[in-house]
Amino acid sequence: MKTQVTIAGVTLKNPVMTASGTFGSGMEYAEFVDLDRLGAVVTKGVANVPWPGNPTPRVAEVYGGMLNAIGLQNPGIDVFLERDIPFLKQRDTKVIVNVCGKTVEDYVEVVERLGEEPAVSMLEINVSCPNVKEGAIAFGQKADALFDITREVKRHARQPVIMKLSPNVTDIAEMARAAEAAGADALSLINTITGMKIDIHKRTFALANRTGGMSGPAIKPVAVRMVYQAATAVQIPVIGMGGIGSAEDAIEFLLAGATAVSVGAMNFVNPYTCTEVVEGIERYMEQYHVEDVTDLIGAVRD
Amino acid sequence: MKQKHTAKVLSQREIAPDIFDMWIETPLAADAKPGQFLGVYPRDKSTLLPRPISICEADAARGALRIVYRVAGAGTREFSGYSRGDAISLLGNLGNGFPLEQGAGKKAFLMGGGIGVPPILELARRLEAEKQIVVGYRDGNLFLKEDLERYGRVYAATEDGSAGTKGNVMDAIRENGLEAEVIFACGPMPMLRAIKAYAAERDIPAYISLEEHMACGVGACLGCVVKTKEVHHHSHVPNARICTDGPVFEAKEVQI
Numbered sequence: 001m002k003t004q005v006t007i008a009g010v011t012l013k014n015p016v017m018t019a020s021g022t023f024g025s026g027m028e029y030a031e032f033v034d035l036d037r038l039g040a041v042v043t044k045g046v047a048n049v050p051w052p053g054n055p056t057p058r059v060a061e062v063y064g065g066m067l068n069a070i071g072l073q074n075p076g077i078d079v080f081l082e083r084d085i086p087f088l089k090q091r092d093t094k095v096i097v098n099v100c101g102k103t104v105e106d107y108v109e110v111v112e113r114l115g116e117e118p119a120v121s122m123l124e125i126n127v128s129c130p131n132v133k134e135g136a137i138a139f140g141q142k143a144d145a146l147f148d149i150t151r152e153v154k155r156h157a158r159q160p161v162i163m164k165l166s167p168n169v170t171d172i173a174e175m176a177r178a179a180e181a182a183g184a185d186a187l188s189l190i191n192t193i194t195g196m197k198i199d200i201h202k203r204t205f206a207l208a209n210r211t212g213g214m215s216g217p218a219i220k221p222v223a224v225r226m227v228y229q230a231a232t233a234v235q236i237p238v239i240g241m242g243g244i245g246s247a248e249d250a251i252e253f254l255l256a257g258a259t260a261v262s263v264g265a266m267n268f269v270n271p272y273t274c275t276e277v278v279e280g281i282e283r284y285m286e287q288y289h290v291e292d293v294t295d296l297i298g299a300v301r302d
Numbered sequence: 303m304k305q306k307h308t309a310k311v312l313s314q315r316e317i318a319p320d321i322f323d324m325w326i327e328t329p330l331a332a333d334a335k336p337g338q339f340l341g342v343y344p345r346d347k348s349t350l351l352p353r354p355i356s357i358c359e360a361d362a363a364r365g366a367l368r369i370v371y372r373v374a375g376a377g378t379r380e381f382s383g384y385s386r387g388d389a390i391s392l393l394g395n396l397g398n399g400f401p402l403e404q405g406a407g408k409k410a411f412l413m414g415g416g417i418g419v420p421p422i423l424e425l426a427r428r429l430e431a432e433k434q435i436v437v438g439y440r441d442g443n444l445f446l447k448e449d450l451e452r453y454g455r456v457y458a459a460t461e462d463g464s465a466g467t468k469g470n471v472m473d474a475i476r477e478n479g480l481e482a483e484v485i486f487a488c489g490p491m492p493m494l495r496a497i498k499a500y501a502a503e504r505d506i507p508a509y510i511s512l513e514e515h516m517a518c519g520v521g522a523c524l525g526c527v528v529k530t531k532e533v534h535h536h537s538h539v540p541n542a543r544i545c546t547d548g549p550v551f552e553a554k555e556v557q558i
Contacts, residue, residue, distance in 0.1 A: 056526070057514065058526075059351075061349060064348050073537065079538050267518065268522075271306055
């Protein structure tokens, strides 16, 4: 049985990775998950300098999911390279670093620093966080802005570049094509869907940031649809995510056209989810006599 | 080592209106520390996240943990319907717990307010100090007061004046003329702010247990942070994770 998938020349032992922001840099979940079992660890977003993030409350539960407005708190690239990379280096898994910034220059600075680090296999560029006021989503909601930042990042990147797309757009296919045209090596989607919750007893917003990004099983159908639309619009690989909590969910994304998948909010619900998804895909392949996992990618078409 | 597992309910009863007292058979009891907490998962898949609930008592010999919690929403409402033999899904043991060594041999206040009283019980059982236990309640439902009396003198305050001092835990300290060299506390934010100010005035350490909306419970999501006075050694920004760097912090280190 062949479970490997290849994205931009990087071969992962299986198509299962973690979704940025839900898994730290792997340390916190290493007590639960053997990181060596994963196709890749995608780290929490890292910026050129430390970001303190948003005020609390930063998280709120909603029906079948959650809202978060962490605001990309991170210790900055220096600490990340000194502390998190050495930890990840020792693991037999690929390392994909999520990069965030407020300006093009911020992104480029981080991308260049990471270019010197051979342990980093790929970069994921976060242009879709709905919870920071400057940068981030501003680059991810207009096709021309997405094109420009993709091209600029590509010009400075030594590793393959994955552009992480926002679902908070009118036409995901247009965004996918813009990133591809600018030279993106792969796409990942969906980031969280902007939402709001109001506490009717206190008559306040549930989140200090008022709005937050929705994740969890409730968003999965939206994510599957968008992955399908993006994957049919471009030639580059698509990494699918949004509410994946089981192998069945993951396989749905593969069939929709994803080359790999990420487990996000469901890590919080079951810290063993990633491993269970890896094992469940293998069982599915046995059950349906699938020799090569890549045979599942985009296997459902008109 | 943290783990998520399915445990078994040994018993449950309502000890005050909407306050439930549950014993759970779990191997997590073996190394549970006072001030640590569990993530308790509802079965209803519309409510996915673990509910942080403090450990009230740990019986290592019997392999059992006790939680005492208030019904606050759909998740805790579900838990309140569990009875003996039911399965309960737990993530534990979470957080750092109270630093017992900081109280050893000293004259200490152990202070709990409302649903912050439960972790004070295991603390009172394990702390080797001259213990003055000061607890505050809304009304005359003085849950866990008798259990606490096994470990020290208990001073109660009630908001409605139906028992003990009328007012809060600070009023109880004043009314009884109490003094301490160190404070351990868990309770609502106004109480913790008052304790922080009291400790600063007297220049004594206060170890307070904080609460915040949480998602992962294991330090990954950065949902449950508290502002810190200095740049924190892990986050490299002035905030710390309540779930893993806390929930117990020295009051002077946090901005509340």
